[in-house]
Amino acid sequence: MTEPANGRVTQGNAGGVSLRRVSKTYGLATVLQVDELIFRNGEVTGIVGENGAGKSTMLGILAGTVTPDPGGEVAVDGEPVHPGSPVASQAAGVAMVSQEFPLVGQLSVAENLTLGLRPGGGRGFFYDRKAVTAAARGMLERVELDVDPDAPVSTLSIPARQLLEVAKALGREPRLLILDEPTSALGPVEAGLVIRIAREHAANGGAVIFVGHRLEEVREAADRVVVLRNGRLVADFPVAEATDDRLIREMVGREHLASVTADHSGLARPAPVFTAEELTAEGLGPVSLSVSEGEVLGVAGLMGSGRSRLLHTLFGAIPATGGSMTLTGARYAPRSTGDAVAVGVALVPEDRKQQSILAAAPVRWNVTLATLQKISRSGFLFPKTERDRAAEFAGRTGARFASIEQPIGSLSGGNQQRVIFGKWFAAQPKLLLLDEPTRGVDVGAKAEIYGLIDEARARGMAVIVASSELEELFHLSDQIVVLRHGRIGRVLAKDQFSKEQVLLTASGVKEIP
């Protein structure tokens, strides 16, 4: 699987971590391709880019959690690092603070901080509680985190856990410290602290990568800013030159500034199929919106802005805590996903493997899953009826497979997604909710899924589509709501679609009335 990067001569640039001819391909899609990029010692490098620009892939390659395509090289101070091995990356001095916290909740702060280390190792086999606590105290001081080293991590607040992650990474005395959106869970004071820590680490001769979507923070932390777009390095300039306008321009790409979209305009707005008034749920809202028959409403926003949360609340998968909804004029208050499906609401969730498919089960099962009750007579399923239904609806979406008895897990991502669309078309929903409908499908399949969405529209469904790909939203939507912290920051009509407008609202760089 992995190919050792040995036997390759490395030249110069010993002072830092370098990527050379590193790429990552999933199927036909190249998600990252970098010819040369060096994170120099003594410098904080900021990385910015849209969702899907390749940031996470690059960080994953550095941390060893993603195996790059063979042929490239990752080197720390000139020494090649075995690719795709977290252990090798850690041994080479790479420490990453990720957005998710891989902490062991039941263990104490001190135990988490020293996990995998042996403080006071002189005493051999036995666990040296005193040395562990002392080492932990030292680490906590560096991030100015005032918590009891003996407290279980599960009792800490989210910001405290984030700082604990930083302390844990620093405690490894890394040569490269990677901070992946370290401030997204923090308030301004802690965010400032993390930025100071990054600066100090660089001042002490280490290399630091700082990834963020709040541009002003990146500017404050970094000496130099690198912009990724579509998996490629498109800009690399000193922080002094990195103005908001320039960064966003580079992230978005000059050629896309004038937005071109498919023409769905000119439709008279019929009465809305679905409305939400002051809808709230945990971490969401209040949100008010409405969608009409044959209309597509786009939902934009950064990661964590509540896009999925909104769709799941509309689907009854997350309980609403307030507000009201209507579907085709009637009150709609789903207490379960079953209620939602029964009245004609459908959700294609974001994570196909975890949330959509029964991977080991045949295509047939996956197509009929949401309509089992409908196609059974007095509770009984008739194999022929089921086969016919499955063949009809899977076929209608253009999914390609050898047989409807084939396990869906053996199909490509695009074909799986088509089967899932077939599942919901069979339910004939009035409101179709799509969460990242083209994630993980190749370019050709993407176009066909857009075709399916057009078909849904033509059949009179109201569609709400959430996506991190703005081009996708521009192409599909009649209207876009931009979410920020679970609320609608802005509503954009078709003639207002532009990446700049969305990004500015979503990242809160400028408040737009």
Next chain:
Amino acid sequence: MTRSQAGTSHGDRQDVPGTQESGPAVRRGRLRAIVDIPEFGVVAACVLVFVIVTILQPRFADAANLQVIGLDLSNYGILAIGVGIVILTSGIDLSVGSVVALCSMVSAYLNVNYNVPVGLCIVASIVIGLVIGYLHGWFITRLDVPPFAITLVTLTAAAGAALALTSGQPISGVSFFYQTLALTKVGGIPLPVIIFVVVALAAWVLLERTYIGRQIYAVGGNREAARLAGIPVRRRLMLTYIISGGCAGLVAVLVIGRIGVGDPSVGSGWELDAIAGAVIGGVSLYGGEGRIVGIVAGILLLMLINNALIVLNVSPFFQQVALGLVLGVAIVADRIRARARGQARPRGVPLFGAQGSKAGAKDTPAAGAG
């Protein structure tokens, strides 16, 4: 036998178009199709054991001995079907053996000490089983108690309650109807075997021919996907535990008839045989996979081996070892099968890897048991 099982499901995956392996696979054609049936291994093992033991000791195939095997099969088999349906949801029911003890004691107690008509006593036994199953389901779906934990509570408590009812004394003098039920033969076939067949058929219809059965598979295969398809996950889980409890209550009735008394120590450890039978029959402990035909074959294999060891005069201690070994092989085969499946995907279908950077990076296994 279980080797070939692991091999077959690997082959399953390679039949997918776009795999490189084509030449030899095509030639195997028809044979392959039969071997591809997941339960092929365990069914073949049953036949093999039967033939070999009959050759070694012809007495094994005598009608009398087959009737004994049939009676064992009906007791353990009904339990295995109940527990197997629970395991399909990636749950577990450890309590069934103790529930058999408790139900049979209460049923006999009512019959003897309160002169309750035997029909009502039989109904009582089954109802108690159903209620215990309902309680399991309630704790599991409402309080998120792990199935292992809550059924372990019942395993201990129900066994204790059965003993406490009469301070450990068996209850004799039960209605003769129990015996009639357990010992009548229809055309040489013991009535309990017929009851077992009816239960197995009913379970087959439930799982293969009703929408509720399919939803049970879905809940076990991917709970989140099931929930997001509008399936009432809690109700389906609840149902499986109720079925399992009811099966135990039914077995309790047959057991009274077979031994002629209400015996508080009966059923001890039976849950392990029942679970073993289901797992040997190809029910995945991770849920979502397994069929009734496999469960029936799995428990039959266990009964055949058990009986064979007796007929062949093998020490009873080795019977336990044999059970353990068969179970061990089946569980390892289950994992090999799952692993072969997991690897067959990226290798066999190159495009399948196109999951996008995010999904690929945090490709953690599903919280299947959650």
